[in-house]
Amino acid sequence: MTVIKAKTKGRFITVEGGEGAGKSSNLAYIQSLLEVAGKQVLFTREPGGTPLGEAIRELLLGHKHTGMADDTELLLMFAARAEHLQQKILPALEQGIWVLCDRFTDASFAYQGAGRGLSREKIANLERFVQGSLRPDLTLLLDLPVETGLQRAGQRSEPDRFESEQRDFFEKVRAGYLQIAAREPDRVKVVDASPALESVQSQIDTIMRHYLESLGE
Template structure:
């Protein structure tokens, strides 16, 4: 996007704002390992509501694109697939908080669960989510792939099990195609 001269905001979820970062610490830290699934879901959407109002919507209003590390698809995958919360409950919160706003493009970096956990373990100590059992992550991955199958025009699956250069080549190809076919500022 930089090479194409597109102004963009780079951000992440949960997080992106001061309140969001505080909620991120609650969600990822080990202080509240017994947190109920509903509390976790509501905290995700509380962070997202603040993120939308404070960062994402103002950026979009200013003609910027938004590059966000995770968004609502992650909620469907982690809280829906991983925790077993009915997708209709997540959808209700999505409609309320986002009022129809969805990403135009999502890059899903997919790899087998064992490899993902191995890589995460080399990066840092496991957070509250990374401490879950393998079955949790199998359900998360399955949910992500089901979302990609339902919305193939928006969600592009990247084989992240390959080398860094090969992953970058896939992302570059997707982005070049997207930029060539989108309305640029």
């Protein structure tokens, strides 16, 4: 599949972060900022976003398949992503809709790459195959210490298959995310998700204001 990014009319914004980073609250805040700015926004998530994607999400997050091979996990992620792109993300962008997505391929590099130890080249090959030239226009990375995030996540709900991993896994995931941000500072903006929600959203407000201004919005 070849995607020519210049032809898309909408903008593609993703939000990334480890467990307990507060993505749900802050995604809603980002959506509200965009809508106030006059944008039509499609909110979606990965893995998921389509009926097939949501079925794959249950396989990936549930405990029925604990012990799943790392390559299987990676391929299921990209299978859900391929469906998501074709059925939801690309049609919305072509219609001029702004897409706001809870995680995207950066999560594969962080979780399956840094966390599981799969090679960056393997993931990049799948990225090119499934996405063509399409990449997010802006990514907000909600970053906080692993211990803090796990404490927050533990108060939220029973852990899913990923949340049940050991602390060392999440340290690797966090390091993987920060490496992506260091490589792509123009696209990936790091938000300190440690303080109170008001402080986090103040950072987000600044990032989004500067981004919209850079587009002449």
